[in-house]
Amino acid sequence: MKRAATIGCVLGAAALVATACSPGDSTVSKTPDQRTPAAAASASAQPPAPAGPLPGPAPVDDPCDIDLAAPEIARAVSELPRDPRSNQGWNPEPLAGNYNECAQLSAVIVKANTNSENPNTRAVLFHQGKFIPTGVPDTYGFNGLDSTQTTGDTVALKYSGGVPGLDSIVKFRWNGSGVELIGNTAR
Template structure:
């Protein structure tokens, strides 16, 4: 099953390289929307969640095939989940493979001010979703179903991880599943 939820969160456009590190930290404040316009190559960009933005398609096209299944990543925005906003400090789009089922691998793409900076984790994980309550303008919260947990059960074990923009890089708060 492909997730098509589109939570109302925000993010922005800019260029930087992401570097993830692990740390343990507390919760975060709920997100808020931006009303100002950003610019991309001197052209004003409307702020707000937009999972159809061309930069997302470019990021997906730059990824190699998923290494375990060898499947190509889906480019259909109807299957995307996330809060990509060209005006947010850090945002994400969660993608899956073409022909996905509910347990297919997902990959979270991270964007800083609307520019693609890399994936949240080196490897894809099934059952990845945006944690709206732990996401802010500069922090993306993701929830991963813990490997080995019942994937068909509503009470399966989850791992919550946050990715926070800190000036020039992304810091990982928590430990993603292996």
């Protein structure tokens, strides 16, 4: 009888261990919530925190920002006479520039639409975002802008031949009714 009682105890203990450690059980699910019912309900009812910026109006593009993808640039480039050296049109993607609708004078640099290793380049000038088709001095050969000398009414076009310190700068200014050449310097 002792033996039967011992086997019964071992079997009973094994049953308790098997029941207490079954895969579906965890101590979390068996631990009662220590918060008050109201606190437990409010904690579970809170929405998750937003993951990104708060909703609101979409940011508005500033027309006075430089915009080298403005449609006015492509329209202006399509009106240019062909490149005199290659007899090709001009590529509407600017190499450089400061085009914006608010500047008295802004410019973009474009290149001839050719496969030449050194295509011609030229500046296209704008007054308050509108192409200036006539009355502009020769702007061929420039390949950049000097941002330190360019202002809201002046563009400093740069020719860089690849030798540091030997850039040529030519400045054009909007004088209230047209574009005038105001300076030609070497840097």
